[in-house]
Amino acid sequence: MSDLAIKVQQLSKQYRLGQVGTGTLKHDLNRLWHSVRGKEDPYLKIGQSNDRTVKGESDYAWALRDISFEVKQGEALGIIGRNGAGKSTLLKILSKITSPTTGEINIKGRIASLLEVGTGFHPELTGRENVFMNGSILGMRKWEIQKKFDEIVDFAGVAAYIDTPVKRYSSGMIVRLGFAVAAHLEPEILVVDEVLAVGDAEFQKKCIGKMKDVSTNQGRTILFVSHNMSAVQNLCDTAMFLKNGEFVSKGPAKQIVREYLSERNNLLNYKEYEKHLKYVKVEQVKDKIIISAEYHTDQVFDSPQLGFVLYNNEGIPIFGSNPYIENIEIDKTKIIEGKIVLEILEPKLLDGDYILSIWFKDKFNSYIEDLECLTLSVSGMTTNKQWDQSFIGNVVPKTIWHFS
Amino acid sequence: MSTHKNATSNWTESIQVKRSLFDLRLKEVWNYRDLLIMFVKRDFLATYKQTILGPLWFVIQPILTTLMFTVVFGGFAKISTDGQPKIVFYLAGITIWNYFSESFNKTSSVFVTNASIFGKVYFPRLIVPLSIVTSGLIRFAIQFVLFLSFLIFYFFKSGSLVHPNMYAFLTPLLLIFMAGFALGTGIIISAMTTKYRDFTYLVTFGVTLLMYATPVIYPVSSLASKYKVIVMANPLSAIVETFRYAWLGSGTFSWGALLYSFTFMFLLLSIGIVVFNKVEKTFMDTV
Numbered sequence: 001m002s003d004l005a006i007k008v009q010q011l012s013k014q015y016r017l018g019q020v021g022t023g024t025l026k027h028d029l030n031r032l033w034h035s036v037r038g039k040e041d042p043y044l045k046i047g048q049s050n051d052r053t054v055k056g057e058s059d060y061a062w063a064l065r066d067i068s069f070e071v072k073q074g075e076a077l078g079i080i081g082r083n084g085a086g087k088s089t090l091l092k093i094l095s096k097i098t099s100p101t102t103g104e105i106n107i108k109g110r111i112a113s114l115l116e117v118g119t120g121f122h123p124e125l126t127g128r129e130n131v132f133m134n135g136s137i138l139g140m141r142k143w144e145i146q147k148k149f150d151e152i153v154d155f156a157g158v159a160a161y162i163d164t165p166v167k168r169y170s171s172g173m174i175v176r177l178g179f180a181v182a183a184h185l186e187p188e189i190l191v192v193d194e195v196l197a198v199g200d201a202e203f204q205k206k207c208i209g210k211m212k213d214v215s216t217n218q219g220r221t222i223l224f225v226s227h228n229m230s231a232v233q234n235l236c237d238t239a240m241f242l243k244n245g246e247f248v249s250k251g252p253a254k255q256i257v258r259e260y261l262s263e264r265n266n267l268l269n270y271k272e273y274e275k276h277l278k279y280v281k282v283e284q285v286k287d288k289i290i291i292s293a294e295y296h297t298d299q300v301f302d303s304p305q306l307g308f309v310l311y312n313n314e315g316i317p318i319f320g321s322n323p324y325i326e327n328i329e330i331d332k333t334k335i336i337e338g339k340i341v342l343e344i345l346e347p348k349l350l351d352g353d354y355i356l357s358i359w360f361k362d363k364f365n366s367y368i369e370d371l372e373c374l375t376l377s378v379s380g381m382t383t384n385k386q387w388d389q390s391f392i393g394n395v396v397p398k399t400i401w402h403f404s
Numbered sequence: 405m406s407t408h409k410n411a412t413s414n415w416t417e418s419i420q421v422k423r424s425l426f427d428l429r430l431k432e433v434w435n436y437r438d439l440l441i442m443f444v445k446r447d448f449l450a451t452y453k454q455t456i457l458g459p460l461w462f463v464i465q466p467i468l469t470t471l472m473f474t475v476v477f478g479g480f481a482k483i484s485t486d487g488q489p490k491i492v493f494y495l496a497g498i499t500i501w502n503y504f505s506e507s508f509n510k511t512s513s514v515f516v517t518n519a520s521i522f523g524k525v526y527f528p529r530l531i532v533p534l535s536i537v538t539s540g541l542i543r544f545a546i547q548f549v550l551f552l553s554f555l556i557f558y559f560f561k562s563g564s565l566v567h568p569n570m571y572a573f574l575t576p577l578l579l580i581f582m583a584g585f586a587l588g589t590g591i592i593i594s595a596m597t598t599k600y601r602d603f604t605y606l607v608t609f610g611v612t613l614l615m616y617a618t619p620v621i622y623p624v625s626s627l628a629s630k631y632k633v634i635v636m637a638n639p640l641s642a643i644v645e646t647f648r649y650a651w652l653g654s655g656t657f658s659w660g661a662l663l664y665s666f667t668f669m670f671l672l673l674s675i676g677i678v679v680f681n682k683v684e685k686t687f688m689d690t691v
Contacts (some may be wrong), residue, residue, distance in 0.1 A: 004472075005678045015689060016689075029598075092688070093419065093656075095525070095526050095689055096419060096526035096685075097420065097522070097523060097524070097526055097683070098686055098688040098689055099419065099526070099685035099686050100419065100420075100421055101421065102421055103421065104418065104419065104420050105418065105419040105420075106415040106417070107415060107416060107417040107418070107419070108414065108415050108416050108417075108419050109416055110416075111417070113525065115524045115525065116525075119524045120521055122450055124449065124453040124454070125446060125449060125450070129445075129446075129449070132442060133442050133446060134437035136436075136438050136442045137439060137442075137521070137525055137527060138525060139436070139527060140438075141438055142438040144440075200536070226669070237636040261508055285656075309517055318501075397491050
């Protein structure tokens, strides 16, 4: 294939777990001894796959193992997977921030990566100085930045403050200025991490729009890592699914997102914990959703609270709540165990599988943050007809019709 | 249809596990020269913002050091200054030495202090130590002007032995030597500190020790011949001694010593760049 932009072959990355100390020196010396005799690195043979929930025996872990894939020119590829799947490691290797343990990557064209917006911004320098600073760090020449300067400032919408030090900027303005610089790079390949998670909704839309424009109209290749399945489907034509550092599948974005989400649906509606929470459970009881949890600890809690967010099977949040946003005072102080039961009466959900994230905290500490950890199967919650949910949405409105 | 045949081999870039030890990518460094200038500018602007005296600090520090040396080494210890006025003698040594020690101190912690930028974006890492050595020149220029004003004062003072001569034109060369040493040793240390921080502790007192092994506060002529050999084995000695010979007219000058210094610097710098290039690929995993 002559129109490839990136070809990745048998890429692996091994990390050493634990701390650097005298043990490291011993391993380093052993490795050196092997290489002097022309032998293979002895530590490459060991190591475990990167499953974070299980504590492994080995000192080494594979953040990526034997990944091979190709990206065509002009392709917008979404990289998806749970936390720890190796997405960020892959981006770091592609951006040349770190180098692979084994394998090879071939690239055609200039590559620019956007793992953070506003890298190198110095608070004491003005917006103008920082645009030049950031642009140079991203590999632009001074004249290139000069040529695009007005466009950048315009896109960021900070023209009035351009000669003010950025320490006087709001965080939103810094993000906008940072993204604006990156968006005006002209690389053949753009590597983007979830930087869009910051900034207000309107600006996020603008960013996605800009990237879409860059990929479809200017024929550039984009690699996009995100947890936001709707952003991936919106921006990318193809997607790649990684799991515990290993390649699972690559194909049309819609199909791969569905695969990822169904994989995730192997979750139960009940989960036990070692600490803080005994269990948390979600179930449908007739036309209500009930979330319940029991907590216990060796210390005391002050106003323990449970929070949740419920997503549809495309990973889009439908609703969520906790006592804090509902302005509910909990007068339970200094308790060591108890039970929380939450009854959700409205809204009613249409039939299907939903995913929940759970938080457990009290006034002072956050104890558990478990993203996408439970699943809820809903059936017959409403007497309404079931309809295509990608068309009318997942929830049933409470309505009163008037005909006259 | 040769284009089609070549299709698999016309990659513009390849990321591999092993890169040749001598593939130094210096051309790439050149492509990023605008970034070097930006770093120098940022260093300069950011250093004196939020201070009252601003760039004056570049001048105050050598003045105080000179006064201290004049009192302690010249006054109490009565170390010879080759018949030169103590102030210009010490100031000459401090000016050129400061350039080395500042640049060395900063380059030796490049990876650790820039980890947050290095972790987010790629550019040739060598740009940062190069920019440090370059911004050191601005500081040197300011301190050099200070030195020159004292020099002019003593030059016109009657009965003084200050004799600047033609060798003063070697000053840029001496600076390049100093920059080479600071860069070479600095990047070797910085490459080693990414994994083992032990070297950081070595740097602080190492520089101080090195200063006493270099004729900064004493002239080579004041040494007994057996110590002279040791001091002149230090490749930095020839640079400091030449600098003082050129501007004050006292001390010794030898092309041989300078050549020795240059060879040493060249080797150190070459090793440094090779080591640095090797480490920059994986340091993010260990830093």
